[in-house]
Amino acid sequence: MADRRNGAQSPEEQVRALYEEAESNTAKAFEALVNKPSFGRLLALSAENTAALTRMSFDAVDLLWRNLRLAGRADIVRLSKQLHRTEDKLERVLQEVEKLRDEVARDREGATS
Amino acid sequence: MSVVDPLVSAVDRVVRFPANALEYSNILLTTNDAVVGATPREVVWTHRNTTLYRYRSSDRRHAVPILLVFALINRPEIFDLRPGSSLVEYLIDEGFDVFLVDWGYPDEEDDDMGLDDYVCDELDWAVRETLRASGAEELSLMGWCIGATLCAMYCGLDRGGDRGERAGRVPVKNLVLLTMPIDGRGGTYANWVADEDFDVDGVSELWGSIPGGAIDFANKMMKPVTNFWTTYRRLWEGVQTGTAKREAYQSMAKWVADNPPFAGRAWREWIRLMYRDASLLRGRVRLRDRLVDLGRIDQNVLVITAGADHIAPRPGTMPFFDLISSDDVEHFDRPGGHIGLVAGSAARKELWPGIAEWLAKRSDG
Numbered sequence: 001m002a003d004r005r006n007g008a009q010s011p012e013e014q015v016r017a018l019y020e021e022a023e024s025n026t027a028k029a030f031e032a033l034v035n036k037p038s039f040g041r042l043l044a045l046s047a048e049n050t051a052a053l054t055r056m057s058f059d060a061v062d063l064l065w066r067n068l069r070l071a072g073r074a075d076i077v078r079l080s081k082q083l084h085r086t087e088d089k090l091e092r093v094l095q096e097v098e099k100l101r102d103e104v105a106r107d108r109e110g111a112t113s
Numbered sequence: 114m115s116v117v118d119p120l121v122s123a124v125d126r127v128v129r130f131p132a133n134a135l136e137y138s139n140i141l142l143t144t145n146d147a148v149v150g151a152t153p154r155e156v157v158w159t160h161r162n163t164t165l166y167r168y169r170s171s172d173r174r175h176a177v178p179i180l181l182v183f184a185l186i187n188r189p190e191i192f193d194l195r196p197g198s199s200l201v202e203y204l205i206d207e208g209f210d211v212f213l214v215d216w217g218y219p220d221e222e223d224d225d226m227g228l229d230d231y232v233c234d235e236l237d238w239a240v241r242e243t244l245r246a247s248g249a250e251e252l253s254l255m256g257w258c259i260g261a262t263l264c265a266m267y268c269g270l271d272r273g274g275d276r277g278e279r280a281g282r283v284p285v286k287n288l289v290l291l292t293m294p295i296d297g298r299g300g301t302y303a304n305w306v307a308d309e310d311f312d313v314d315g316v317s318e319l320w321g322s323i324p325g326g327a328i329d330f331a332n333k334m335m336k337p338v339t340n341f342w343t344t345y346r347r348l349w350e351g352v353q354t355g356t357a358k359r360e361a362y363q364s365m366a367k368w369v370a371d372n373p374p375f376a377g378r379a380w381r382e383w384i385r386l387m388y389r390d391a392s393l394l395r396g397r398v399r400l401r402d403r404l405v406d407l408g409r410i411d412q413n414v415l416v417i418t419a420g421a422d423h424i425a426p427r428p429g430t431m432p433f434f435d436l437i438s439s440d441d442v443e444h445f446d447r448p449g450g451h452i453g454l455v456a457g458s459a460a461r462k463e464l465w466p467g468i469a470e471w472l473a474k475r476s477d478g
Contacts, residue, residue: 012119023346027338031301034334040305043334047327048312051319073221080222084161091160091238098245 126353137352140359144370147363150190152201154213158242162217163235165242167210168201174208177286177476178247180240181213184259185231185379186328188371189215191257191456195364200455200465207469209476210247214239218373224321226376228383229400232266240267244284253287253472257455258425259383261293265433266393269407270400287475288412289468292451294425295433296394297387301335301423307388317377325372335423361458394432407436413475415468417445419454443471
């Protein structure tokens, strides 16, 4: 008890402190590792390979789907892009209408005052 | 200490292990049920995936509304994490009219969305709709991470007229920039993506929009041991000692795991301007043939940096001060990480009052 009051650590606390120090050192070592350009190259190649595999599998499924005369992902994307373009045009027309409405309201205010 | 104490403690731990294990797994398994973004809000405007929300204050005391802009990765709910720990809630209580722009979840049909679309259309129109809805003539723009960079680009965009002229000015009175990257060279990200061997065009073309999971994995790999191990080990310790904060852990974990894709063209433009040529810093970024010149920024500016930010380290923000032409510039540099600084448990006492006070002085009439 007297030892603890003097700040001495119990064996359990010593083990914990040792573990935390080891974990902290491991974290620093890993951070240094991922900071290396070689790790970056590894990550880049992995990203490219994963992207290519994803695209290939999507294309294969899409091909099968289209041959079954069903709408595939590519068809849905094309339709969605078309909807986006329509929405863009609508937004711009709406803004013009609002601008004109504001102008008319200002003119009316000017005429009455 | 008697010799039997460690033995008693060990036995106690063994006896309590099943209950602790159940609680620990329950916290992890029910994370998706956590309440995130609970403050009542209404939709003001939508376009494509973008939605503008309004959080009304029942005690509005400031004439200038605030528009919150988050990054193109992760979700803007971090501004409104959970009841009692929400910046939105705090600002409403302080009497501000708060708006938030949500970029949504881009999909394959949004692959062709670039930074110009976000800055020149989505953000510009969100500003316009905020002013229309609030009836104000100017607003305060508060951006965080990439959102802050987008806000700076928006204010620096050449709209005709010379610097400082009223003509062509954006209706932004105050600009608050939280942990904003301006020059990403020299960091871990740059080590990964700045090398010309990394084919950004190829990856973005193959993938279309970059999956949110890939972005999240890259973010976590910057501190792999901390993110993949220490977080869970600390939670386990918290459960054992009865100090685990279930709500705080779950809301943050849920937010971290919610990753929208990054639109392909915007992603490759971001990598180039931030990590390869620092063109924003050099005034060489053009959006729809208009130059982004940070020297045009003459708003009241508050920049907030975090001492332990490994995603947007402070040295990558500092050059901003040499570029802008504002007379009213303030810099809060606080300890903390990229997200924890603004959304952590200490933010409510240490950072938010400072932001609210800074804004309040500049938001009347």
